[in-house]
Amino acid sequence: xxxxxxxxxxxxxxxxxxxxxxxxxxxxxxxxxxxxxxxxxxxxxxxxxxxxxxxxxxxxxxxxxxxxxxxxxxxxxxxxxxxxxxxxxxxxxxxxxxxxxxxxxxxxxxxxxxxxxxxxxxxxxxxxxxxxxxxxxxxxxxxxxxxxxxxxxxxxxxxxxxxxxxxxxxxxxxxxxxxxxxxxxxxxxxxxxxxxxxxxxxxxxxxxxxxxxxxxxxxxxxxxxxxxxxxxxxxxxxxxxxxxxxxxxxxxxxxxxxxxxxxxxxxxxxxxxxxxxxxxxxxxxxxxxxxxxxxxxxxxxxxxxxxxxxxxxxxxxxxxxxxxxxxxxxxxxxxxxxxxxxxxxxxxxxxxxxxxxxxxxxxxxxxxxxxxxxxxxxxxxxxxxxxxxxxxxxxxxxxxxxxxxxxxxxxxxxxxxxxxxxxxxxxxxxxxxxxxxxxxxxxxxxxxxxxxxxxxxxxxxxxxxxxxxxxxxxx
Numbered sequence: 001x002x003x004x005x006x007x008x009x010x011x012x013x014x015x016x017x018x019x020x021x022x023x024x025x026x027x028x029x030x031x032x033x034x035x036x037x038x039x040x041x042x043x044x045x046x047x048x049x050x051x052x053x054x055x056x057x058x059x060x061x062x063x064x065x066x067x068x069x070x071x072x073x074x075x076x077x078x079x080x081x082x083x084x085x086x087x088x089x090x091x092x093x094x095x096x097x098x099x100x101x102x103x104x105x106x107x108x109x110x111x112x113x114x115x116x117x118x119x120x121x122x123x124x125x126x127x128x129x130x131x132x133x134x135x136x137x138x139x140x141x142x143x144x145x146x147x148x149x150x151x152x153x154x155x156x157x158x159x160x161x162x163x164x165x166x167x168x169x170x171x172x173x174x175x176x177x178x179x180x181x182x183x184x185x186x187x188x189x190x191x192x193x194x195x196x197x198x199x200x201x202x203x204x205x206x207x208x209x210x211x212x213x214x215x216x217x218x219x220x221x222x223x224x225x226x227x228x229x230x231x232x233x234x235x236x237x238x239x240x241x242x243x244x245x246x247x248x249x250x251x252x253x254x255x256x257x258x259x260x261x262x263x264x265x266x267x268x269x270x271x272x273x274x275x276x277x278x279x280x281x282x283x284x285x286x287x288x289x290x291x292x293x294x295x296x297x298x299x300x301x302x303x304x305x306x307x308x309x310x311x312x313x314x315x316x317x318x319x320x321x322x323x324x325x326x327x328x329x330x331x332x333x334x335x336x337x338x339x340x341x342x343x344x345x346x347x348x349x350x351x352x353x354x355x356x357x358x359x360x361x362x363x364x365x366x367x368x369x370x371x372x373x374x375x376x377x378x379x380x381x382x383x384x385x386x387x388x389x390x391x392x393x394x395x396x397x398x399x400x401x402x403x404x405x406x407x408x409x410x411x412x413x414x415x416x417x418x419x420x421x422x423x424x425x426x427x428x429x430x431x432x433x434x435x436x437x438x439x440x441x442x443x444x445x446x447x448x449x450x451x452x453x454x455x456x457x458x459x460x461x462x463x464x465x466x467x468x469x470x471x472x473x474x475x
Contacts, residue, residue, distance in 0.1 A: 074106030135175030136203025241272030
C-alpha cells in the first residue's frame with residue numbers, strides 16, 4: 001500500500017469516527033413560553049401548563065418533552081407562564097430563550113416530591129446516557145413577593161440524580177447541568193422544578209438533552225483555617241474552615257475529618273466547624289465537599305498540637321485568646337529575650353521593659369545605649385508655656401536675672417548640669433522649659449526694642465534742637 005493510499009485511508013477513518021461522534025452527541029433543545037416564541041434550533045412549548053398538559057417533539061431526534069398534568073404546576077392566579085419576564089442578554093442559553101419561561105409559584109412545592117415532576121422527557125434510548133442542561137430567569141425580584149433564589153432542579157431516571165440550585169433573580173449566565181443521566185426502563189427522565197428555602201418562584205426557560213457520556217465536574221475545595229503545618233496549642237478550640245464551589249453545580253455540604261474520623265459538617269457557606277480541645281499530637285485534617293449530585297472532592301493538611309508548657313509557633317498562633325493563651329511567665333520572674341545567646345531585652349515582673357539593662361529603676365522603659373527615632377510625640381502636656389504671653393505674667397527683670405545667673409550658673413527653672421547627669425532629663429518638661437525661656441527672651445527683646453526706639457527718637461530730637469537756626473548771624 002502506497003503512502004498516499006495510507007493517508008487517504010487514515011483520513012477516511014478520521015471522518016468516520018467524527019461522524020459517529022457527531023451522531024452520538026445529538027441534541028434536542030426546548031424553550032418554554034406563554035405565547036409562540038420561536039427561536040432558531042429550539043422546539044417551542046407555549047401555553048399555560050397549569051391549565052392543560054403541553055407536549056413538544058424534536059423531529060430530528062424523536063425526543064419528546066411534556067408538562068405532564070396541570071395539577072403538577074402551582075400557578076400564580078391561575079397562570080404559570082410569563083413572556084419577556086426574564087433577564088436580557090442571557091448567555092447560559094440564547095438571550096431569546098432566557099426571556100420567557102414557565103414557573104411555579106408556591107411554598108407547597110418547596111422540596112423534591114417524587115410524585116410531582118414538572119416535566120417528562122420520553123423517546124430516549126434506555127441503553128444510552130444523557131446530559132441535561134436547564135435554567136430559568138426572572139427580573140421581578142421583590143422580597144417576600146417574588147424570589148427565585150434558589151430554584152432547585154432535580155432529575156430522576158433509573159435513580160434520583162440529586163439536585164442543583166440556581167439563583168434565578170436577574171439570571172443571565174447561571175444554570176444546572178446534570179451529566180450521564182440514564183433513563184428508566186421506559187426510556188424516560190423526569191425533571192423537577194422546585195422552590196426551596198427562601199424562594200417562592202421556580203422557573204424554567206429552556207431545557208437541552210444531549211446524548212452521550214460526558215466528564216462530570218467535581219467540586220473545588222480548599223482548607224482556609226488552619227494553615228498547612230500549623231502548630232496549635234493544646235487545650236484550645238480551633239476553627240476548621242474551607243471554601244468550596246462548583247461551576248454549574250451546587251455544594252450540598254462540606255464534611256470535616258480528623259485522622260479519618262468525621263467531626264462535623266456544614267451546609268452553608270462559609271463552611272466551618274469548631275475543633276474542640278484536641279490532644280497533643282500530629283493530625284491529618286481533611287475537608288470533603290459534596291455537590292448536589294453526590295460528586296465529591298477533598299483537601300487535606302497536616303497540623304501539630306503541642307503542650308502549653310513548651311508551645312511556641314514561628315508562624316503565629318491561630319484563634320489565640322490572649323486572656324488564656326499567651327507568651328510569658330505566670331510568676332514574678334522576668335522574661336528574657338536573647339540573640340547569639342546574649343540577653344538583649346527583658347520584661348521585669350512589674351511590667352517594666354529594659355533594653356540593654358535589667359535595672360529599669362521603676363521606669364516603664366529603660367534603654368542602656370543609643371536609640372534613634374524618626375518621630376517622637378508626647379501628648380496631653382498640661383502646662384505648655386504660652387501663659388508667658390498673657391498680660392498678667394510677671395517677667396523677671398534683667399538685673400535680677402543677672403544676679404540669679406551669677407549665683408546659680410544656670411537659668412531659673414532649668415535643671416542644673418549635675419542633676420541632669422545624675423537623674424537624666426524629662427523630655428516633655430525640658431522642651432516646655434526651653435520654650436518658656438524662648439518666649440521670655442522674646443519679651444525681653446520686645447522691651448529692649450521699644451527702649452531703643454524711644455532713645456532713637458530722643459537723640460534725633462536733640463540733634464534737631466542743637467542745629468543753628470537759619471538767618472542768625474554769628475558775631
